[in-house]
Amino acid sequence: MTATLTAPPAAPAVAVRVVPARGAERIRALAERAGLEPGADAYAGTVTVIVAADTERALRVPRTPGPALFVCDTISPEGRRRVLRAGAVVIGAAELTEDSLLRAVHRAAHPHPSIPYPELSGVLSTGIRPHGAPAPGTPALTARQTSVLRLMAEGHGNADIALLLGCSEHTVKNVIYELMTRLQARNRAHAVAHAVRHGLV
Incomplete structure (x- = not known):
């Protein structure tokens, strides 16, 4: 089952869908501690969070159109290039904290040209x-x-x-x-x- 998280009213509205996988529960827990609360419905612009061993596997996971955040154990330079070209954001599982997850989610939801x-x-x-x-x-x-x-x-x-x-x-x-x-x-x-x-x- 896919979990949907939405930001509290004080923050810009962002929905997060964590794709079931090994390590997904940790992401859900961090998201809740970061101030993202479970929401009833996802909407256009929902950030899909995919947890995988590496970027190659993350890129192969089926996902709905829209912003994506990959949380990977290992990230090669070429893998990072491919993720950037796919218009997604990637973060290493080892560097994941409440703050870094929140920043990564907002970067995925609100892409910047730089x-x-x-x-x-x-x-x-x-x-x-x-x-x-x-x-x-x-x-x-x-x-x-x-x-x-x-x-x-x-x-x-x-x-x-x-x-x-x-x-x-x-x-x-x-x-x-x-x-x-x-x-x-x-x-x-x-x-x-x-x-x-x-x-x-």
């Missing part, structure tokens, strides 16, 4: 390329654009990027302008998030 730095750093630091080509319709990037994007993701400013790539700061500004246009990004963080989700870096 990706939190620790998660982004974990994805980009390995240099592992994603399997397959970028999603259809996703614009390809030049080698220079990809290099600039990676350095942006590491937090470098334009002057540092110019120094590291051996070009002028004016060139870096032009490349970033081209990136923003090509990715239709609103800002630097949005450009990096878009590129990660679509397998461009």
